Amino acid sequence: SAVISQKPSRDICQRGTSLTIQCQVDSQVTMMFWYRQQPGQSLTLIATANQGSEATYESGFVIDKFPISRPNLTFSTLTVSNMSPEDSSIYLCSVASLPGNTIYFGEGSWLTVV
Amino acid sequence: DAKTTQPNSMESNEEEPVHLPCNHSTISGTDYIHWYRQLPSQGPEYVIHGLTSNVNNRMASLAIAEDRKSSTLILHRATLRDAAVYYCILRANAGGTSYGKLTFGQGTILTVHP
Numbered sequence: 001s002a003v004i005s006q007k008p009s010r011d012i013c014q015r016g017t018s019l020t021i022q023c024q025v026d027s028q029v030t031m032m033f034w035y036r037q038q039p040g041q042s043l044t045l046i047a048t049a050n051q052g053s054e055a056t057y058e059s060g061f062v063i064d065k066f067p068i069s070r071p072n073l074t075f076s077t078l079t080v081s082n083m084s085p086e087d088s089s090i091y092l093c094s095v096a097s098l099p100g101n102t103i104y105f106g107e108g109s110w111l112t113v114v
Numbered sequence: 115d116a117k118t119t120q121p122n123s124m125e126s127n128e129e130e131p132v133h134l135p136c137n138h139s140t141i142s143g144t145d146y147i148h149w150y151r152q153l154p155s156q157g158p159e160y161v162i163h164g165l166t167s168n169v170n171n172r173m174a175s176l177a178i179a180e181d182r183k184s185s186t187l188i189l190h191r192a193t194l195r196d197a198a199v200y201y202c203i204l205r206a207n208a209g210g211t212s213y214g215k216l217t218f219g220q221g222t223i224l225t226v227h228p
Contacts, residue, residue, distance in 0.1 A: 004157075031214040042201070043158065043218040092157050096214030103214060105157035 002027055002095050004106035012112045018081045021109045023093030028073035030097050034066070037090040037108070046091075049076040083113045118202045123223040126192045134187040134222055136202030141182050146205045148216070149176065149187045151198040158201065158218075161187065197226045 003026040013019050023032065032049040047068055048056040055068035070076040080087050090108040119137040126132040138147065149161040162169055162176045164185070169176040175188040189196055201221040 033214060042220050043216075045215055045217070048215065094157075094214075094216070102160050103216060105159065108157045 001102070002029060002097065002104045004093055004095060004104055006091075006093055006106040006109050008109055009107065010110040012114060013083050015084055015113055017083055018079055019083065019111065020077050020079045021091050021093075023076045023078070023106055025074045025095050027097075029095040030073075031095065032070060032076045033094045033096075034068060034076070034078045035092040035094060035105075037092060039088065043092065046078070049078075080111065083111075085113045087111065088113045118204060118219050120200075120202050120219060120222045122220065123225065125225045125227065126189075127227050128194060129191050132189040132192045132196070132224065132226075134189075134200050134202075134224065135184065136186070137184045138202070138204055139183045141204055144206070147176065147178060147182075147185050148203045148205045149174070150201045150203060150216075151196075152201070152221070153195075153198045161200070163205070192224075192226045194226050194228060197224055199223050 005024045007022045011019060034046040035043040036046050037043045045058050046061045046066055047058060049068050049070040050056060051070045051073055057063060065081050067079045078091060088111055090110050092108045093106040094103055096103045117140060146163050146165050148163040150158040151161050152158045162171050162174050164176045164178050166178060168178060177186045177188060187200060199221040201218050203216050
């Protein structure tokens with residue numbers, strides 16, 4: 001299994017500011033992903049964090065708003081830029097390794113933008 | 115991604131079995147059926163997965179229809195701790211750029227009564 005630590009676990013942010021969320025895994029993983037869960041909603045994939053190269057974004061998400069880094073096989077960051085109240089969500093990191101079929105999730109980072 | 119359909123909510127009494135249905139009529143031959151659950155204030159956690167045969171693990175059982183167009187997650191004795199949102203997800207076979215990506219539907223909210 002993989003243990004995922006996300007920081008911060010919770011934060012209240014001012015409109016117009018940016019916040020970087022960190023995801024640290026206790027073992028090397030092949031793939032890392034970032035999801036968003038808006039209040040009362042299901043999870044939506046933001047992007048795949050690619051090690052050593054630019055992230056791959058899903059439709060509706062752009063690098064300028066959600067820059068992502070992945071410098072190695074155990075760490076990634078997601079920045080939520082120029083935040084507005086609509087960005088108030090839970091942001092979750094998930095990882096997958098080969099071989100095996102289990103995908104693991106972090107506890108999430110709960111962001112409130114005021 | 116192939117779509118799944120689940121009831122919005124279900125209720126159960128503690129220590130009784132729970133059968134959570136999922137329809138996936140457009141499943142492809144290589145899609146795995148995965149179940150995740152999200153406890154309150156936590157990230158999703160893996161429950162079970164299968165391809166064609168029924169599966170059992172310490173958490174639950176997965177019954178897969180012969181034509182694979184539906185499946186049922188079975189919790190043999192529900193506890194209060196099983197109250198969560200349960201997601202039925204079709205996951206592409208390992209390999210390619212889609213490995214590790216999950217498409218979440220709205221899931222089933224399970225309420226367990228003491």
